[in-house]
Amino acid sequence: MYINNHSYYSLRYGTISEIELLEMAQEYGCEHFPLTDINTTSACLNFIRKAPSYNITPIVGIDFRNDAQQCYVCLAQNNKGFLELNQFLSKHLHQEKRFPEQAPSFEHSVVIYPFEKLLEIEKTTFSTHEFIGISLADINKLRFSKLSEFTDKLVVLHTVTFRNKRDFNTHRLLRAIDTNTLLSKLPESQQGKPEHKIHPLAHIKKAFEDYPHILENTKRLLTQCHIEFNFSKDRENQNLKTVFGSVNQDYDKLVKLCESGLPKRYEIVTEDIRQRLKKELSLIKQQNFVSFFLINWKIIQYAKSMDYYHVGRGSGANSIVAYLLEITDVDPIELDLYFERFMNLYRASPPDFDIDFSSWDREDVTRFIFEAFGTNGQAALLGAYVTFKHSGAVRELGKVFGLPKHEIDKLSSGKYDPNKLDDLSKLVLRYAKYLHGKPNYISIHAAGILISEKPIHYFSATHLPPKGFPTVQFDMHIAEDVGLYKFDILGQRGLGKIKDAIAIIKENHPDVILPNIHNAKPFFEDPNINAMIERAECIGCFYVESPAMRMLLKKLGVQDYLTLVAASSIIRPGVAKSGMMREYILRHKNPARRKLAHPVLWDIMPDTYGVMVYQEDVIKVAHHYAGLNLGEADVLRRGMSGKYRSREEFQAVRNKFIANCRERGEADDVIFEVWRQIESFAGYAFAKGHSASYAVESYQSLFLKCYYPLEYMVATINNGGGFYRVETYIHEARLNGAIIHVPCINKSSIDTTIKGKEIYLGFQHLQGLEKRSMLKIMEARVHGSFCSLDDFMERVPLSIEQLDILIRIDVFRILGKDKRSLLWEAYYKCNHITINEFQQQLFEVHIKDFTLPKFTITDLENAFDQLELLNFSLYDPFILLEKPPTSTLLSTDLIIYLNKIVVIYGYLITVKNTGTSKGDRMNFGTFLDQNGQWIDTVHFPPVAKKYPFRGKGIYRITGKVVSEFDFLTLEVIKQERMPYVSDPRFDTTYNRKDLPKEPDKPFGVLR
Incomplete structure (x- = not known):
């Protein structure tokens, strides 16, 4: 009996999740229950997926509205009807057109016109698919209307948007936020009604007892609607099935491309290479992923034709097929990349390919994809939802309640005494909690593009964001649930630096012949490049320039490609959090330490000394140590990422992991320590192929930095810098x-x-x-x-x-x-x-x-x-100090003061804010000394609180010099930002002749 039901995906209107709606429907004894959000189908697929769990037959539709004014409610009778509704909605969203007063003549959808709307537009004729919706408030009016004569067209149209008064209040606040008006001035026309909540079926039947035919019509209408998508493990892959006309032609093309790629990639094609290729091709064909590889290949071919640089990474970088197609530049044979991370019989989804282009080139590549694969409405950008965060919700609510800005700032920052808040401020904080986590507006996934076999509107309506490409109204998790797997096309400044640096080198050194930058293998063996990495002189270079990476490179003493590949993954937060970064460094530097490794883990991961470093290590440990099959192991890996952590299948696999290890005789303390390591890092580690792809790009940029540092720095500056501000690259x-x-x-x-x-x-x-x-x-x-x-x-x-x-x-x-x-x-x-x-x-x-x-x-x-x-000066910043430094200590002097307290002056470059396991805030600082060399500091919570950073400038730092793995750090005891001289442009008392002498240092002076 409930035809019009809203979730909170009716943005800034609804207040209930689609799951809560199903729970309510089950509680009230519904067998058929529609979801009809306002001008969106965002929640439909997940609603359909979850409905059977509540013994509900799902029905989906759309409540079409111009602004907040209802035009008609439409229900899809089947999947074709859902396609019709999505196409109709999308057309109006793309063109930003108002919906017409009368809906089109749908073939597979029904249209329910609100009783009051029919009186307004004076509609008196109805097609087979059109109905008259009677709300509880309309019953008495119906008695006196000619519309009552259409006995077979009358249905119950009761709207469900709220559960209680709190929901209604939240709704009114959302409407005020949406219309950017004070709550006290919110017009009733922009609001729902308090009675738009679910009533017991008995209540509705009682209200319509004089009109039993309306109840029968409603029941019959609902039972005629049915929609179905396959969300099971054996669901069909919904991506584009063929690229060259047929499945067989696609496979033949893939084989030919691989055969032609073998002599380009390998001087000697060994039997191991042949067997690996044969194994991959067989499984790719069996899993119906041939077109997935060919689409990525076509994208790369277009990019190469336009001289666009790219990096292919993700789990797909573990594939020799991807290497031969030049999707990636990572050789899985050389690196012994784990095949089962990339693909196995239990894995329903294709491998991940994250393809990076420079930010300038990415837009054109996206355009190509839509032109090549989206001509029949089969391509769309992937959506993403931005939810209300506490601080943002406080700000929005503060505005609609009319609070002054300083009060809103105070509440948003959390710096207030709860006991001193007035009732209005408490109200803001209370409703901010209710809004927290609810969707606020739809955005675009950072990289995902969908290319489907069926028209994309078969799955969702689309809207047209400023990028100008159709975008679906659901996110990547729902896409995967229904069998749509994204193609990730990303923008990355590092590639722009490489491309521009080469162009600048050719202009500045016209006689120089550069090596092929795409063939990075010679760079791996270059002693000058490796020595530069060992010294951590990598400023400006992709992924290896941050203070944390500079620290890790020095601690590890990285001087080869394979160790850099490992470093690219162990720098990730999960590995560090689990303690495995430190353990890896210890075992890398001290062979005797390697004997502490668990013998099974050592056998599984000898190249990383029995330490889990890469994402596929989770699969290896689960499969070989805990005896899980590859499908269960992959569930474990995906679950660790947070995607499936709450799902029943993940919990079942966790329990089996522990049970299997116990059966194998492992002690609980060992089992739970291994589990702790897996749990703490898996979602944050890289696949080895992914890390290797990063390391390849690092070496490409390191080659340019090593031999053409000035041109490379110019390219870095022109591409917006990197980890640091522009002035750091100038320095x-x-x-x-x-x-x-x-x-x-x-x-x-x-x-x-x-x-x-x-x-x-x-x-x-x-x-x-x-x-x-x-x-x-x-x-x-x-x-x-x-x-x-x-x-x-x-x-x-x-x-x-x-x-x-x-x-x-x-x-x-x-x-x-x-x-x-x-x-x-x-x-x-x-x-x-x-x-x-x-x-x-x-x-x-x-x-x-x-x-x-x-x-x-x-x-x-x-x-x-x-x-x-x-925003920076080309002069030595130390000449700006009001008083000369009282210490001339430099970072190169720190080694002689090991474990002693020193005072040093540093020009602040960057600060990393982080938290301890107890939730206390602490900092890591990066400074330049008076000679322009690095100082690294750590600020533990008491110091971070007592001596906070005060913005850019020069600091006088008191701290203890400590060393870990020969990397020197200053544990700060006290710091203060030193004042600059008064600005002489505005200070009439300044003596222009009394200037500090400019020292001859790397900071240098203006030329």
Whole structure:
């Protein structure tokens, strides 16, 4: 009897999950129960999946509304009807069109018009699939309406959105958030009604006792609706089935591609290689994954044709087929990659391929995918839901309750005394708890693209986000449940750096012949590159530049590819948390320590000394140590990721793991220690092939950094940096001999450029300089360099605000005038002529010349201008201190003060905030000393609380020098941020002659 039921996927309207709706339906004795969310089908697939568990026959449909005003409720009679509804909804969502007053003539769906709506549009004729919905409030009105004569068309249309008063209150708050209005001003037209809650069937039957035919019509209508998707383990793969016309043609093509790839990848094709290939091809065919590989191959072929760089990673990197198709550059034979992590008979899903492109190239690759595979509506981006977090919910609720900003900030930060809160603030916090975790709005999965055999609307409606590609209304977990497996196309700055660096090297060194960057194997054996890794001199290089990675490289003494592959995985948080990072380092450096390994684990993982490092180690341990089959082992691996942790199958596998180990005679303390290690890290570790893919890209970038450091740093800067801010890469370039210039009006471009060893920062780094101003400068310079400020102002009409930025950063220094004189001229001329930014001047305007006094501009003034306009200074930051450092200690001196307390000055580069096992906050700091070399600090909770970081600047640090695996760290006891001198541009008392002497250091001075 319940036709119109909303979950909280009726965004900013509903309050109940689809599972809670099913629980209610079961409690009230329903056999058939529809889900009809407002203008969305987000929850439909999961609703259908879970309904049998509650002995419910699921029905799905859509409550079509313009704004909050109901037009009609539609129910899919079958899967074709669901397709119809999704297509109709998607068309209007894509075009942002209002729904018409009357629904189209669906063939496989029914339309229920609300009684009041029919009176409004004066509809008096009804097709076979159209019905009249009568709510509890409409019963008395029906008696006096001609619509009562349509006895076979009348059905119960009762809306279920709430369970209780709290739900209704939450709903009203959601509506106020959605309409961006105060709760007190929320119009009733934007709200549901308090009576929109589920009533016992007896109550509804009693209300309609004078109209038994309405009850019968409703029951009959519900029993005529049926929808079915296969969510079982043996579900059909719903991805595109063929690429070249038929299954056989696809397989023949795959075999030919692999055969042609063998001599390209291997100088000698051994029997082991042949057997591995044969095994993979057989299983790929058996699992119906041939098209999955061919689609990825076609994507790569297009990228190569456009000279786009890529990295293929994920579990698919364990595959020799992927290696031969050039989807990945990881050789599974060389690395002995575990086949069963990539594929086994128990695994329903295809292997994961995460394919990275530069951020610039990714958009075009996505466009290609939609053009190549989405012409019949078979491609879509994968959706993702952004849920309410406590802080965000507090802010939204604070606004609709009308709280002032400072009160909202206080509540959101959590820094308040609960006993001193007023009733309104308590109300905000209470309802923020109710909203926490509920969906707020739909977004896009970071990388996932679906390519299905059936039209994508068979599974879901789509909307059209700003990216311009159709996006389904469910997430990756539901997609996998129904048999749709995503293709991951990601954007990554590291590849942009490599591509741009090669182009810059060719321009700066036209005679140089570079090796094939895609063939990384020679780099693995390069002693110069490996020595650089061992010294952890990897700033700017993909995945190996962070302070944590720099620390790990030094502790391990990494000097080869295989150890870097391991490092790429053990740096992950789960491995470190479980204690296995430390244990791996101990066993790596001390062979005697390896004897502590469990003999079975040593046999399973000899290359990592019996320590679980990679994701597939979970499968190996579960299969060989605990005796689980590969399917159960994979359930364990997936469960550890959090995806299936709550599901019954995972709990069953956990119990079997423990039981099997006990049967094999293992002691409980060993069993539970192994289990603890698995549980703590599996969801955060990489597959070995994935780590190997990362290590390949690391070596590619390390080669460029090793032999062409300046060009590589320029490419890094132009691609938005990496782990650090731009100034860190500028500092790194200077350490490698670069001469750095602020932007120059005649030599700089929008991007940063290099000529020889001279690097000119790009106009893009100037804070407040608009993109159109940069383009105007570049367009005007095509006709020749600028010879004076007058020349510039005539050819590039800019506002005085834009001109001020250029002058103060000293872009006109090449013209021979100091910037203060130029500022006088610019402001004088802008006050005497009208500057129109959008119109080129036709005639030269002469301004009377005037004589200015000679100005003195100090380096300190320049440094402050740079801080303001670049967000960093090219000067040594230590010249900005109000008082000279009281300690000259450098990081290279720390070794002689081991286990002693020292005082050292450091310029803050980055801070990592983390938590202890008890939930206390602590920090890891990274600084540069007065010589521009690294200082690494650890701030335990009491110190972190007493001496917090106060933003960028120079800190005086007191701490104890400690060493672990020969890596020096300062355990901070006390720190304080040292004050800078007063800004001389605004301090009239500053003595310009009394300047600190600029030291000759790697920080250097402005050229």
